[in-house]
Amino acid sequence: ETGVTQTPRHLVMGMTNKKSLKCEQHLGHNAMYWYKQSAKKPLELMFVYNFKEQTENNSVPSRFSPECPNSSHLFLHLHTLQPEDSALYLCASSPQGTDYGYTFGSGTRLTVV
Amino acid sequence: KNEVEQSPQNLTAQEGEFITINCSYSVGISALHWLQQHPGGGIVSLFMLSSGKKKHGRLIATINIQEKHSSLHITASHPRDSAVYICAVRSGTGNQFYFGTGTSLTVIP
Numbered sequence: 493e494t495g496v497t498q499t500p501r502h503l504v505m506g507m508t509n510k511k512s513l514k515c516e517q518h519l520g521h522n523a524m525y526w527y528k529q530s531a532k533k534p535l536e537l538m539f540v541y542n543f544k545e546q547t548e549n550n551s552v553p554s555r556f557s558p559e560c561p562n563s564s565h566l567f568l569h570l571h572t573l574q575p576e577d578s579a580l581y582l583c584a585s586s587p588q589g590t591d592y593g594y595t596f597g598s599g600t601r602l603t604v605v
Numbered sequence: 606k607n608e609v610e611q612s613p614q615n616l617t618a619q620e621g622e623f624i625t626i627n628c629s630y631s632v633g634i635s636a637l638h639w640l641q642q643h644p645g646g647g648i649v650s651l652f653m654l655s656s657g658k659k660k661h662g663r664l665i666a667t668i669n670i671q672e673k674h675s676s677l678h679i680t681a682s683h684p685r686d687s688a689v690y691i692c693a694v695r696s697g698t699g700n701q702f703y704f705g706t707g708t709s710l711t712v713i714p
Contacts, residue, residue, distance in 0.1 A: 494649065529646075534607060534704035535691070548701075580646050591636045591695060596648035 495519045498583050498597035506605055507573060513600045515566040515583030521595070522588035524566040526558060529580040529599070541566060542588050573604045608632050611692050611705035618712050624679040626708045628692030631673065639666050639677045640691040642707065648691070651677070682712045 496517045505511050515524065526538040540548035541560040555577075557569040566583055583597040609630045618624050628637070639651045652659050652666040654675065659666050663682075668675040679686055692705040 534706050537702050591653050594650050599646035
């Protein structure tokens with residue numbers, strides 16, 4: 493365990509379903525991130541939260557909706573996804589304003605059918 | 606063209622060999638990371654560099670800011686080093702991260 497916990501580890505959902513991915517860290521970090529990793533492509537930064545405030549949204553479709561209720565928890569709400577959204581979704585955290593201690597979770601492997 | 610290019614894309618080595626993975630980038634950066642991703646997905650941060658050289662056990666990372674190039678070296682490679690190694694840079698202007706597509710390393714006993 494890295495200190496960043498993601499659940500579930502695997503998720504299969506239909507295109508009409510609504511599901512949520514959860515990320516939790518108790519490292520005392522104030523910045524949290526969602527990344528998408530598709531096959532054969534570089535990691536893509538999706539969202540950044542600093543002190544619970546969203547500071548970056550990298551042109552992510554609205555069918556992905558992030559939520560950060562506090563500095564320790566981050567959610568990614570999913571609805572009406574497409575098969576091309578199938579990917580590994582990774583959460584990361586870091587102390588705000590620095591790259592030291594940048595820590596990734598193990599990811600959620602999402603399959604959209 | 607990706608802002609971060611890694612080479613080689615795939616690498617197979619015999620146990621004990623010295624391994625080098627290269628990373629070149631085209632943007633101004635504040636820091637460069639080397640990440641290790643094992644099968645199953647979990648990513649571990651190996652190094653963060655802004656200049657010079659760092660060493661941790663059998664791993665050595667170097668960066669040349671003028672040439673916009675970094676290398677990751679593994680000495681006395683071992684099958685447990687088999688993983689995908691990803692180079693990532695944080696832009697000098699903000700929160701933007703750019704990632705390479707990774708180098709898949711297989712170390713054969």
